[in-house]
Amino acid sequence: MAEQTFTLPDLGEGLTEAELVEWLVADGDEVVIDQHVVVVETAKATVEVPCPYAGRVHTRHGSVGDTIAVGAALITVDSDDGAAGTSGAVLVGYGTSEGASTSSATRRAARHRRAARSTPTTPAPSSPVTASSPTDGGMTPSLARQTVTRPASAPKVISPIVRKLATDHGLDLRTITPGPDGVIRRSDVEAAAAITLAGRGEPETVAGQGEPQALAGRVAPEERGGADTDRDRPDSRIPLTGVRRAVAEKLTTSRREIPDATTWVDADATELIEARRAIGLERAGLLALLGRICVAALRRYPELNASVDTGSQEIVRHGAIHLGFAADSPRGLVVPVVHDAHLLTTRQLADRMAQLVDAARAGTLAPADLTGGTFTLNNYGVFGVDGSTPIINHPEAAMLGVGRIIDRPWVVDGELAVRKVVQLGLTFDHRVCDGGVAGGFLRFVADAVERPLRLLGDL
Structure with missing residues (x-):
């Protein structure tokens, strides 16, 4: 077994660093050539980084939220033959077609393994949330009646913008259903806010470009609490990253x-x-x-x-x-x-x-x-x-x-x-x-x- 360390590649466009958003693999996981192993956010976009080595993950260099410089160690893999893969992937998003075709399946498998390791033996309590569809003459997207089971564990949120949006709408992130990857995104918050409005029977619409759109989550001032509530609300700081x-x-x-x-x-x-x-x-x-x-x-x-x-x-x-x-x-x-x-x-x-x-x-x-x-x-x-x-x-x-x-x-x-x-x-x-x-x-x-x-x- 030989250790192969993959460094954060040249991201192009003059970018010199990236923020580590999410690890897609855990220590001990098996990875294949060009499998996406980590999500990073640059000043331009959020991208999944493929690893050019195959083997078992030995060390992940960095934690979520860390800023990694281009050329710094990203992940170390124990390789059977000690050789790098044949992808020649030097830029984010590039790799062999064979590796790219298998990366999604292997990534999903790795996530399932991590979920299985972290699932408690006793099911976490959940609470059903029911929303009904408003009728407004077709001016807003209909919200079908549904029952959603909410996880009681801490929510997984990447963007501070999402946290602020949930706060502005008065929503508890623990009550919001995340996307397929388990991460709560802006669209998830807006959907939850729309369901909340529908439950109150207060849909709002705005005409834009001849196609009405729903303004999800707008709450009337009188429903946000009195002056005392606003006075006790603490300041929040959102990092510019x-x-x-x-x-x-x-x-x-x-x-x-x-x-x-x-x-x-x-x-x-x-x-x-x-x-x-x-x-x-x-x-x-x-x-x-x-x-x-x-x-x-x-x-x-x-x-x-x-x-x-x-x-x-x-x-x-x-x-x-x-x-x-x-x-x-x-x-x-x-x-x-x-x-x-x-x-x-x-x-x-x-x-x-x-x-x-x-x-x-x-x-x-x-x-x-x-x-x-x-x-x-x-x-x-x-x-x-x-x-x-x-x-x-x-x-x-x-x-x-x-x-x-x-x-x-x-x-x-x-x-x-x-x-x-x-x-x-x-x-x-x-x-x-x-x-x-x-x-x-x-x-x-x-x-x-x-x-x-x-x-x-x-x-």
Whole structure:
């Protein structure tokens, strides 16, 4: 038996460290080549790290919550032949196809073994929780009547954001059913909050992008307790780590370096919604149409597909359009990037956006999926707001914001009508262009939203 020590590999994108989130194996477990052995969180994403060695786990270097530097020891494996595996895996997420196909099964088996070792001989007490479905005319997702058994053991939570969300909703984490991997995520908390609201018979809805969404867990002020309760509540401290720290640093840099300005306009989006239906775009359809409009606008106004190199005192106009878009995830707001969006059809753009949204919700976005953007599309309308003055995603030069689409009175051909109206806002770096360019870009976008078929002449 020979010991083989696997160090934290080069994570790419200039990353030098990662926070240890979860061990997927225990001391003494058997592992195969390229089996995922640990989950780490970088400033870009949460990733599962594959081990290039096969054998028995001898030592796990580090505990959950520790920060591990690239090149530091991660795990030591007792190998029968003393040789490394044939994967050549040097970056997170890479490995042989054979190892990748078996890693999920071996990981599940390892988890079952750990669960069996930790299961007490006497069953832990549990309490049934029952919720009924509200009826609201189809405006909110229905919550089927169900009985859930809650574990009495301490909950397993990775993100401090999840803990804060549960606290804000007044939920006990021990009463929340975790996901298939046993970890309570943001979506689990929101689902539990929705069930709580349903039990009170107080569903809330918000119209966003023509598709109502449930606002889970909003509690009326009078239900949160009196003044004495609020006075006795202690302060809480949430560490800025991982993605949250990276976001904080980027926003601070953006606000410090970029002299931004915002301009906005209302637009009639009725034909845009009809175009989505006519094309047959389901998931991410409206966002994809807006993204396609942005690509066409950036081709006409390349000044906004740019960044400022402060070191060389140059404005860099990018030849390719890498379209970022804001997406909600269990780890908070992230901005996945559709690389080379100018080479994609509208349908391809919609498919790629849907893939990235799924990866964001599953926490499987790769670092490359979150970097390299040249322009960002921010659809804050899903939160039920009309407008915003967002902070530009540094080092980009502009961001298009899209508010909620709602019915409003609108003049069409001299007659008053009810139309689907949206507020569009452009926040731009005033160093790369003046207000005329920004206004021209936004007017082009608004005209395309109102008459999407006119884009055919430019495609």
